[in-house]
Amino acid sequence: MTNETTAVAQAEAPERKLSEKDLRSIFWRSCILDCPWTYERQQNMGYSYAMVPAIDKLYEQGSEKQKRAYGRSLDFMAVTPQLSTLLMGINVALEERNANDPDFDDSTIAAVKTSLMGPLAGVGDSLIASTLRIIATSIALGFSQQGSILGPILMLLVFNIPGFALRWWGVHAGYKYGSDIISDAASGGIMEKITYAASIVGLMAIGGMIASFIWFDSSLIVIGSGEYATSLLEYLEMIMPCLPQLLVFGIMYWIMGKNVKTTWVLLGTIVLSIAAFGIVSLF
Amino acid sequence: MLVQSLLIFLVAAIGYSNSALGSSLLSRPLVLSAFVGLVLGDLETGIKVGATLELVWLGAMAIGASNPPDMTSGTVIGCGYVIATGSDIASAVALAVPVSMLMSMVWNFLMAVPGPMMSEKADEYAAQGNRKGMELMTLGFCLLQIVILSALCAAGFYAGTTAVQGIIDSIPEFVNTGLNYAMGLIPAIGFAMLVRMIVDKKTACFLFLGFLLVAYGNMNLIGVAAAGAVIAAVLVLNVGSGSKAAAGEPALAVADDDDNEF
Numbered sequence: 001m002t003n004e005t006t007a008v009a010q011a012e013a014p015e016r017k018l019s020e021k022d023l024r025s026i027f028w029r030s031c032i033l034d035c036p037w038t039y040e041r042q043q044n045m046g047y048s049y050a051m052v053p054a055i056d057k058l059y060e061q062g063s064e065k066q067k068r069a070y071g072r073s074l075d076f077m078a079v080t081p082q083l084s085t086l087l088m089g090i091n092v093a094l095e096e097r098n099a100n101d102p103d104f105d106d107s108t109i110a111a112v113k114t115s116l117m118g119p120l121a122g123v124g125d126s127l128i129a130s131t132l133r134i135i136a137t138s139i140a141l142g143f144s145q146q147g148s149i150l151g152p153i154l155m156l157l158v159f160n161i162p163g164f165a166l167r168w169w170g171v172h173a174g175y176k177y178g179s180d181i182i183s184d185a186a187s188g189g190i191m192e193k194i195t196y197a198a199s200i201v202g203l204m205a206i207g208g209m210i211a212s213f214i215w216f217d218s219s220l221i222v223i224g225s226g227e228y229a230t231s232l233l234e235y236l237e238m239i240m241p242c243l244p245q246l247l248v249f250g251i252m253y254w255i256m257g258k259n260v261k262t263t264w265v266l267l268g269t270i271v272l273s274i275a276a277f278g279i280v281s282l283f
Numbered sequence: 284m285l286v287q288s289l290l291i292f293l294v295a296a297i298g299y300s301n302s303a304l305g306s307s308l309l310s311r312p313l314v315l316s317a318f319v320g321l322v323l324g325d326l327e328t329g330i331k332v333g334a335t336l337e338l339v340w341l342g343a344m345a346i347g348a349s350n351p352p353d354m355t356s357g358t359v360i361g362c363g364y365v366i367a368t369g370s371d372i373a374s375a376v377a378l379a380v381p382v383s384m385l386m387s388m389v390w391n392f393l394m395a396v397p398g399p400m401m402s403e404k405a406d407e408y409a410a411q412g413n414r415k416g417m418e419l420m421t422l423g424f425c426l427l428q429i430v431i432l433s434a435l436c437a438a439g440f441y442a443g444t445t446a447v448q449g450i451i452d453s454i455p456e457f458v459n460t461g462l463n464y465a466m467g468l469i470p471a472i473g474f475a476m477l478v479r480m481i482v483d484k485k486t487a488c489f490l491f492l493g494f495l496l497v498a499y500g501n502m503n504l505i506g507v508a509a510a511g512a513v514i515a516a517v518l519v520l521n522v523g524s525g526s527k528a529a530a531g532e533p534a535l536a537v538a539d540d541d542d543n544e545f
Contacts, residue, residue, distance in 0.1 A: 034302035035425040038398030039391075045402055045421040052414050062412050070409035070417065074402070081306040130480050137313065137337065138504040144313055144334035147327035151334065152317040160307045167305070197519050199481045200489045201511035206474050206481075207493025208507035213338055214474075215467040242498035248468055252475040262342060263352065265472050266380060273468065274461030281457040 016058050016099045018092060018175065025053045026088050026171050033081045041076040047084070048073035054092045058099040065106075069095060072110055079117050080124025082163045082170075087116055089174020127195060128166075131202035133159055138205040141213065214245040284441065290322035291363055292437035298355030299429045312336035312358040312379075319362040332362040332375045335466060339376055341473025353390050357383030359436045364443070373462040376469070382439070389435065393428050489514070 033046035051073040059066035079087055091113055098104045136158035144151030236243040255265055297318055301310035308314055313333040320329015336358055343351035361379030365372060401420045408416030478490060489511070496502045496510065 031305040032303040032421075032425060034306050035300070035428070036398070036402075036421050037302070037394060038402055038424075039395045040399035040402060045405060045417075045424065048405070048409075048417060049421045052417065056414060067410060067412045070412065070414070071406065074406055074409055074417075081302070126480060130477055133308065134341075134477055135508055136308070137311075137341065138508060140313055141334055141337065142504060144330050144337070147331045149317065149326065149330065151330055152314045155311065155313055156308060160305070163307065164305065193519050196486070197515035199486050200515040200518070201508055202481055203478065203486055203489040204493030204496075204511035204514075205504060205508050206477055207490040207495075208497040208502070208504050210471070210474055210490075211494050211497035212504065213470045240498065242494070245471075246494065248471045249474055252471040253478060256472070256475040256479055262472060262476065263380075263384065266339070266469060269468050269472065270377075270380070270462065270465045273465035274458050277457040277461040277464065281455075 016096065018054055018057060018096055022054050022057055022092075023089070023171050023175055026050050026092065027085055027168055029053070030081070030085045030088060030167060030171070033079075033084050041074070043077040043079065043084075044074045047077040047088070050084075050088055051091065055095060058092075058095055065099065068106060069098075072106075072113075075110060075113070077117065079121045080128055082128045082166050083120050083124040084170070085167045086170035086174040087113065087120055089171040089176075090116065090178055091174075093175050093178040123195065127198050128163065131198045132162060134202050135205050138209050141209070210245055210249045211242040214248050287323060287367070288437045288441035291319070291359055291440045292433050294318045294322055295355055295359045295433035295436035296429055298359065299432050301355075303425050303429070310355045310358075312340060312354055312362075315355060315358045316362045319359055320366060323363065323366045325366045328366050328372075329362055332365050332372055333358070335372050336361060336375060336379055338470040338473065339380070339466075341470060342476030343473070352383045353386040353432075354383060356386035356432065356436050356439075360439055360443075363440050367440075371459065371463075373459060373466055376466055377462055386432065386435065390428070390432060393431065397427065398424055 029050040030046075032049060033043050036045035036049075037043055038045070048070070052070065055066060055069045055073065059069060091109065094109045094112060098106050098109060136155045139158055140151040140155035142151075143154060236247070240246075252265070256262075294315065298310040298315045301307065313330075313336075316329045316333025316336065317326065318329075320326040320332075323329070336354075340352065340354050340357075343354060357379035360382045361375035364370065364378055365375045401424045405417045405420040408414075408420065482490065492514075493507050493511065496507050497504075502510070
């Protein structure tokens with residue numbers, strides 16, 4: 001909509017417009033987003049890499065506007081890779097307007113980029129980096145434990161088909177609707193609904209995995225802790241199947257809320273387990 | 284041995300290229316271990332080790348400014364040793380965790396010192412309008428990380444097999460037993476991290492529903508995910524649309540939701 005009005009206003013000047021090919025180039029180039037990650041400005045170089053062909057198409061070579069756009073593309077960036085193209089699409093829609101409208105204030109572009117990056121990363125990280133990945137993992141794990149090649153294949157397919165579809169949709173939707181799309185989605189509550197639905201599936205998958213993939217070898221307990229411990233475990237199992245697993249999860253859940261570094265919990269678990277058997281082996 | 288080390292270099296390079304290939308989970312132990320198994324000639328063991336290591340690092344992911352531990356080196360070296368020496372799968376965990384911590388330090392250095400330097404060089408090129416220069420810095424930094432980190436993995440694999448075999452042989456029995464036991468408990472850490480990220484008061488009940496379906500119903504996890512999709516659809520379509528009479532929205536929400544499932 002905004003692009004059309006600009007087009008009418010700028011009818012006399014040679015119109016600079018992006019084509020489907022340029023959007024595709026953004027899609028492909030966005031795939032390296034996270035690779036040149038640095039502690040200083042995070043994904044800035046990867047983001048810039050995806051933006052430069054479109055910038056070249058829109059601005060005159062060697063012009064001040066082009067250099068400013070180059071510089072802008074290297075600003076701080078932190079967004080979920082699969083949703084990055086949505087931001088890039090919005091970004092190039094604004095760049096296009098900037099290229100055709102001499103009165104356009106280009107500080108708007110940086111402002112829009114910065115303000116959308118946070119919410120997109122928030123939704124993306126919980127929806128894709130955790131929930132979608134967990135669903136893919138829960139489907140793949142059983143096959144992998146049997147040594148079946150279906151495990152890795154299913155993991156890649158379940159995660160990447162929606163992942164790349166989202167990436168493809170993002171650059172087109174972002175370019176077409178500009179910045180309206182995010183506020184529309186937010187006001188309609190669509191994002192909330194998607195997050196809600198995805199978290200239901202994700203949590204159920206995790207619940208199932210708690211029962212499936214945490215385990216106690218009860219024969220070890222017989223050797224390890226004597227008669228009492230064995231009877232305790234059997235007793236717990238009588239109350240509810242997989243209750244010990246649930247208890248272990250509950251303890252870890254409580255510890256993770258204490259702001260302890262995960263690596264220390266990991267090492268602590270290993271050291272404690274070994275120490276426990278070490279002490280027992282002395283007797 | 285030299286050939287195997289070269290193959291390990293290539294597999295590590297696949298892992299480290301994950302974020303250059305669409306962040307597509309190639310560096311997850313479950314996937315990368317299959318590659319290790321493939322090049323070392325024991326695909327089945329590779330995949331099994333992958334399942335074990337995946338559970339160790341289930342909660343590990345890149346969120347905002349925090350970096351996950353370097354799963355690639357841990358997977359490649361841990362899985363490589365298990366296959367090359369025929370040792371117990373538990374020893375993969377014992378190796379993978381310290382290796383990944385060590386390699387994370389190297390990687391963090393690369394992202395903290397040469398990375399920002401190259402990024403500032405890219406700023407200079409941007410000011411000159413030199414696109415080639417900017418791209419050179421970006422791709423150069425990608426390549427720098429991939430080559431250095433993969434080479435370290437391959438060197439570790441080449442140098443260490445016999446030494447590590449010796450160490451593993453000298454490990455007393457109770458350490459192995461303890462490790463095996465810890466392996467059963469470690470997944471709980473990842474589950475706890477994930478739940479803390481997703482859960483709120485409204486959705487906590489679904490965690491228990493999933494648990495009960497498996498504990499009492501012996502349902503497999505694909506079934507649990509499918510049941511979850513149905514419940515989500517019921518709640519969003521039927522319950523949600525009662526209060527909000529907008530026709531388009533729930534349909535869109537469900538379409539996107541299905542995307543996430545399969």
